[in-house]
Amino acid sequence: MNENEVEGVAIANLIAADEKTIVGWVYRWNTGALAIRWDMHGPQRVSRIYPDLSDADKAEIDFASLTQLPCRDD
Template sequence: MNDDNGEGVAIANLIAADEKTIVGWVYRWNTGALAIRWDMHGPQRVSRIYPDLSDADKAEIDFASLTQLPCRDD
């Protein structure tokens, strides 16, 4: 991570409802903020985060709402 360029680093994978497909990543920016980057198919239901994040980090990315999104095949 390069602090001078406002870059982030992926810290976790977002795992789809099928429990095997990675559908996005959680990034931590040099500011400490978290953000989600989706794969080319865009937002979709997430079943879990790997590796697991703290409850505070999950709240910051609103993990509960990610588990309610439509699945890719819905």
Template sequence: MNEDKVEGVAIANLIGADERSVVGWVYRWNTGALAVMWDVNGPQRVGQCQPDLKDAEKREIDFDALTRMRSGDGG
């Protein structure tokens, strides 16, 4: 990564409630922050992430809220 600009790399797929579809990705930015990026359908309920994230990473992206949201809810 280039240290002069903010860049991110996907570290996990967010799998939808159907347990098959990738509905988004978790990115780690070169600043150390984590962020969720949704697919073109926008925020959707998440069933799991692959690979599984550490507990601290899940807290940072509020994974529990992602598993409870309604489609189109946005959080």
């Protein structure tokens, strides 16, 4: 990464409630911050993160609220 630019790298997949579909990605920015990028359907319920993240990282992206979002088919 270039230290003069803000850049991010995908570090984990967000897995949908169906346990097989990737619905988004967790990115770590060179600033240290985490952010979520959703697929073209936008935010939806997440069942897990793969690979798993630390509890602190999950808290930063508010994983608990991601498990409560409506499913794509709701």
